[in-house]
Amino acid sequence: MCRALVVGESWVTHSIHQKGFDSFTTTEYVEGGGRLIAALQAGDVEVDYMPAHVAMRDFPDTAEALRAWDCIVISDIGANSLLLHPDTFNRSVPRPNRLEALATYVREGGGVVMVGGYLTFQGIEAKGCWRGTPVEEVLPVTLEPFDDRCERPDGVVAQVTGSHAVTDQVHGEWPALLGYNRLTARPTSQVLATVGDDPLLVVGSAGQGRSVAFASDCSPHWAPPAFMDWEHYERLWSQMIIWAAGTGAR
Numbered sequence: 266m267c268r269a270l271v272v273g274e275s276w277v278t279h280s281i282h283q284k285g286f287d288s289f290t291t292t293e294y295v296e297g298g299g300r301l302i303a304a305l306q307a308g309d310v311e312v313d314y315m316p317a318h319v320a321m322r323d324f325p326d327t328a329e330a331l332r333a334w335d336c337i338v339i340s341d342i343g344a345n346s347l348l349l350h351p352d353t354f355n356r357s358v359p360r361p362n363r364l365e366a367l368a369t370y371v372r373e374g375g376g377v378v379m380v381g382g383y384l385t386f387q388g389i390e391a392k393g394c395w396r397g398t399p400v401e402e403v404l405p406v407t408l409e410p411f412d413d414r415c416e417r418p419d420g421v422v423a424q425v426t427g428s429h430a431v432t433d434q435v436h437g438e439w440p441a442l443l444g445y446n447r448l449t450a451r452p453t454s455q456v457l458a459t460v461g462d463d464p465l466l467v468v469g470s471a472g473q474g475r476s477v478a479f480a481s482d483c484s485p486h487w488a489p490p491a492f493m494d495w496e497h498y499e500r501l502w503s504q505m506i507i508w509a510a511g512t513g514a515r
Contacts, residue, residue, distance in 0.1 A: 266311050267336065267507050268311040268336075268510075269312050269335065269506050270315060270331075270334040270338065271298055271305075271314050272337065272339050272342055273339060273346075273385070274297045274298030274316070275294070275295065275296045275317045275318065276294075276295055276341075277292060277293070278293045278295060279291075300484060301338075302314060305502055305506060307499050308503020308506075309507075310503050317346055321349070324347050325363070325366065326361040327361065328366050328375075331367065331370040335376060337375065338378045338506065339377065339379045339385060339400075340379075340380035341383060341385055344364060344395045344398050345394055347363045347364055348362070348364060362399070367399070367403075368402055370474070373473055374472075376476065376477075376508075376510045377477070378478075379477070379479070381446040381479060381481045382446075382487070386446040386478075386480070387412060387413040390412050391409075403471035403472075403474065403476050404471075405453075405454035405469025405478055406448040406449060406467050406478045406480075407448070407451060409449075415445050415463065422439055422441050422460075423458045423460050423465050423466070425439075426456055426458060427455060427457050429455065429457050429468065431466070431477070431504050431508050432457050432466070433504060435497045435501050436497070437497075439497075440489070440492040440494075441489070441492075442481045442489075443486055444487040445465060446480045446481075447463050448463065453469060455468050460480070466478070467480075475509045475510075475511055477508070483502065
C-alpha cells in the first residue's frame with residue numbers, strides 16, 4: 266500500500282458580526298481535506314494528515330524523515346508555514362530549510378503532489394510564495410511572479426489531453442470547476458488535462474522522483490460538490506498519488 270502525508274487544508278475563520286451599535290466575534294476552525302482523505306483511503310492509499318498549524322512545527326526537517334511516506338501532498342498551505350518554524354520566527358533559533366528537505370526528498374525518489382488553492386502555487390496576492398523556492402524546482406510547472414488565480418464563477422470544464430496512468434479509466438466529461446491557479450508546464454513535463462488554454466493537471470519527474478501539479482482545488486470553493494461527488498473523484502486522486510509515489514509502499 267502507498268503511504269501519503271497530506272499537508273494543509275485547514276484554516277481558522279474569525280468573523281465580526283456588526284448589529285447596529287453592537288458587535289461580537291466568532292471563531293471557527295475548519296478542516297477542508299476530509300473528502301480528499303476519504304477518497305485516497307478508499308483508493309488503497311494510507312493517509313497521515315498534518316493540518317496547516319501543526320505543519321508549522323511538525324513538518325519533517327530532513328529528506329530522511331520524509332521518506333516515512335511515499336508521497337507528500339501539499340494543499341492550500343503557503344511556503345512560509347514550512348519555512349518559518351515557530352522556534353525561528355518567535356525565538357530566532359536557526360532551523361533546517363524544510364523546503365530544501367522536501368526538494369531533496371523528491372530528487373532522491375519521493376513523490377510530491379501540489380494541489381491548487383488560495384495559498385498554493387502563488388495564490389491570492391501571491392501569498393502562497395512558492396515561486397523561486399526549492400520546491401518549485403521539482404514541480405512539473407513554473408509559477409507566475411504575481412497573484413495567479415483565475416476565478417471562473419461561470420464554471421470551466423477540463424479537457425483531457427493525454428493518456429496516462431493518472432487518468433486511466435477516468436472517462437467522460439469532467440464536472441465544472443470554479444477556478445484554478447494559472448501555471449506554465451515545463452517543456453519536459455506532460456500535460457494531462459487543460460482548462461481553456463491553461464494546464465490543469467501536469468506530471469513530471471525530478472531526479473529519481475515524480476511530481477504532479479493539479480491547478481484547481483480538491484474542495485470548495487473551486488471544486489464544487491458536483492466535482493467531489495463525481496464518480497471518478499476517488500480514482501483520479503488515488504491514481505495521482507500512487508503514480509507520484511512511483512513504486513508504491515517501500
